[in-house]
Amino acid sequence: MAAKCDLCGKGPQFGNNVSHANNKTRRRWNVNLQPVKAKVDGGSKRMSVCTSCIKTGKIVKVA
Template sequence: MANVCQVCGKGERSGFNVSHSHLKTKRTWKPNIQKVKAVVEGETKTMNVCTRCLRSGKVQRAV
């Protein structure tokens, strides 16, 4: 499953772990993506959606 929200486009971000001695190593932050059944234009569709979009009501879950 791709780590991209199909609603807002939120995806993987990169940056550094920084130690006490200020050594830097690459790392990534992944969004909390859930596979949900949602109502899109009147029909049920399976989508990959981040939890921020689910919580804020941008996606209507199918019953």
Template sequence: MGKECSICGKKRQVGNNVSHSNIKTKRTFGANLQRMRVQLPNGEVSREMVCTTCLRSGRVVKPAARSAE
């Protein structure tokens, strides 16, 4: 599974920390992932890691509220 959006596949990117003296060291930029209940196209409901871009754009279908049992 890992830290990857299950809708668009967005994952961490690699870049540089740049100091005042311009020394560069490697660093990672993580995707803004949230663990959400998602309704899949076949009607199943499961928990998925979804990036906030997919949430904002409406690519994620949220299921109806759980019934009180």
């Protein structure tokens, strides 16, 4: 499963760990994804959605 939000498509970001000795190694910042049951086309569907989409109300949770 890809680390991507099913709504907005937000994915991981990449960069470097930089040590005190200025050594650089690759790292990634993953998206905070949560499994959610959402209302889609009148039915419920399981999706992995980022927390920013949940907070802004882009998704309607199934009660």
